[in-house]
Amino acid sequence: MIRINLLPHREQKKAAHRLRFQLLLGGTLAAGALLVGIGYLLLDHQLSRQERRNQYLQQEISKLDGQIKDISKLKKQRDDLLSRKQLVEKLQEGRNEAVHVFDQLLRQTPDGVYLSSFRQTGPQIALSGYAQSGARVSSFMRALSQSDVFAAPVLVEVKSSIVNNQRVSEFTLNASLRQSLAATLDANHNQNKPQGAKP
Numbered sequence: 001m002i003r004i005n006l007l008p009h010r011e012q013k014k015a016a017h018r019l020r021f022q023l024l025l026g027g028t029l030a031a032g033a034l035l036v037g038i039g040y041l042l043l044d045h046q047l048s049r050q051e052r053r054n055q056y057l058q059q060e061i062s063k064l065d066g067q068i069k070d071i072s073k074l075k076k077q078r079d080d081l082l083s084r085k086q087l088v089e090k091l092q093e094g095r096n097e098a099v100h101v102f103d104q105l106l107r108q109t110p111d112g113v114y115l116s117s118f119r120q121t122g123p124q125i126a127l128s129g130y131a132q133s134g135a136r137v138s139s140f141m142r143a144l145s146q147s148d149v150f151a152a153p154v155l156v157e158v159k160s161s162i163v164n165n166q167r168v169s170e171f172t173l174n175a176s177l178r179q180s181l182a183a184t185l186d187a188n189h190n191q192n193k194p195q196g197a198k199p
Contacts, residue, residue: 101149101177108143108150112136123177125150130168134158137171150175 109115113136115129131137137158144150153175161170 104147104149108140108147110136110139110143113140125175125177126156126172127175128170128172130161130163130170132168134169137169137173141173144175149178151178152176 105115105118112132113129114131115127117126117128119126131140137155141153141155144153153173156172156174158169158171161168163170
């Protein structure tokens with residue numbers, strides 16, 4: 001006897017197949033969503049970690065910038081102190097040189113010659129005074145030209161005048177300082193000159 005199955009087995013197989021497909025699709029989608037979530041969390045963690053590192057680097061860079069500013073301030077202070085030290089040394093040298101100039105001027109001034117004014121402009125010196133005679137003025141100029149400090153005396157004016165009821169020769173002459181002394185005094189003169197002053 002032949003048996004005939006009248007149940008809809010094809011439809012049942014299709015439904016079972018469809019159910020397996022839907023389960024596999026759902027599982028795949030869930031696994032994909034889980035992987036995407038894990039990847040997102042990992043990237044977010046790395047990004048926040050990198051941001052923390054960047055922030056730390058920025059803080060260290062700011063500290064280094066502050067230290068660099070401190071170093072530049074210290075360099076400026078050092079340069080200021082060195083310039084002050086050099087200025088004090090030049091002033092000290094200039095003070096000694098001025099004493100030397102006056103000492104030599106007194107030594108080279110002969111008897112019978114009296115100085116009334118002394119004016120210095122850089123290496124140039126203007127002298128005015130009185131002498132008992134014109135010969136004494138000439139002797140004074142010769143002594144200046146032979147000294148180690150003064151050079152090239154030039155007589156500007158000599159005239160006869162009366163001082164204390166005595167006839168004297170009133171004179172004005174210019175001289176210059178020798179090269180080494182002039183360089184030192186000229187440097188000191190420029191250092192002491194106010195900013196913006198004309199030479």
